[in-house]
Amino acid sequence: MFDRSRRNLAYWFAASMGGILLLFAGVGYGLIVQAQLRNFDDQLYRRSRAVSGLQPAIPGVMQTIPNDLTYVRWYNRDRQRIKYIGSPGATYLVGTPGYETIEGLRQLTLPVQRQNQIVGYLQVAVPLTPLQQSLEQVRFFLLIGVPTAIALIGITGWILGGVAMQPSRRAYAQLQRFTADASHELRAPIAAVLSNAQVGLMPPEDLQEQHDRLEKIVEIAKSMSALVTNLLWLARHEELDRTKFQTVDLVQLIRGLDYPNDRAFTLSLPDHPVQIEADPELIRQAIFNLLSNAFKYTPDEGTVRLELLTKQTAIVRVIDTGMGIPAEDLPHIFDRFYRVDTARSKQTGGFGLGLAIVQQIVQAHQGQLTVTSQPGSGSTFQIELPLKAPRNKG
């Protein structure tokens, strides 16, 4: 698909630019022809002036044709030819004075005046060969130059097309992978719902078993609904609506979150407000996702701690003493659908989208999400967000 578009782009680029180039080359060639012909005619005129001073009435004075002229003819006032050198032509002058091209010759006919009276006509001609040769050179140059330029334009179009298509190609590949992953994730629970429902439709042997199956269906449907909600969230928030950004005090926002009271949890907040420019709903969601992971992947006897501190930035840390994450998984855990241990995540109902959502939120706020973890002893997730710029006083 992309290669075809790229080819089309290169083709249309070459065709349109080539068309413009041809047009310019055509106009340019026309102008060159005109200019060279004018120049040629000027020279012819100058040569004819030199000849017009000669006395035609004395026969035998001029043996050779002057100034490389092909012929010179003199006519009297009544247009009768009185003398010629070179080819004789007609004995009577027809046509009007001026320039004319006749069989490879450029001919000039001039009235000869004395005291404002036409006393005769002078006709001279030269071969057009020098002009034709020079124009042939121009044509040869255009014949080689124009197709080469069009080929270069085509190659440039192809290269530019490739560069221009890079982001779309990447986005498309990402979208394809995302769709494939999403379908793959939905396939297993749908199959489970189907098999449970099919067995449930059979005449019941054991009412408790039927009840369990229905419960299983409800449970799977709930987790599918959570998955779809998360998928929709990721798709909708690809481009963030910055108009929803407002000044948010992180201290207040964190205080307002719900925390489980059956777990060992500590909260450490500064005693001054920490202001950022953000969409509060999204920041709440990001912190909530980190906290719920911390609780999910920390055994009951472990602890979870949430810290807020400020340096040049606002720093939110979620520290747990849970199972931790192996080093080889750390670079991937922010990817969509990535789970460290599928069995472990399935158990906790995760699809591997929670951290991808946090990452997307943090990046949209020009922040940074980092993690350090030690398998067996716990993990620390850190969100760093730019502080609201202090307002200039005065």
Ligand code: ADP
């Ligand atoms: P899930 O919905 O599966 O939890 P997440 O994107 O939130 O997906 O997390 C991705 C993976 O990172 C999880 O499968 C889990 O294995 C691992 N993980 C995330 N947070 C923690 C944590 N606090 N402790 C240990 N592992 C974690």
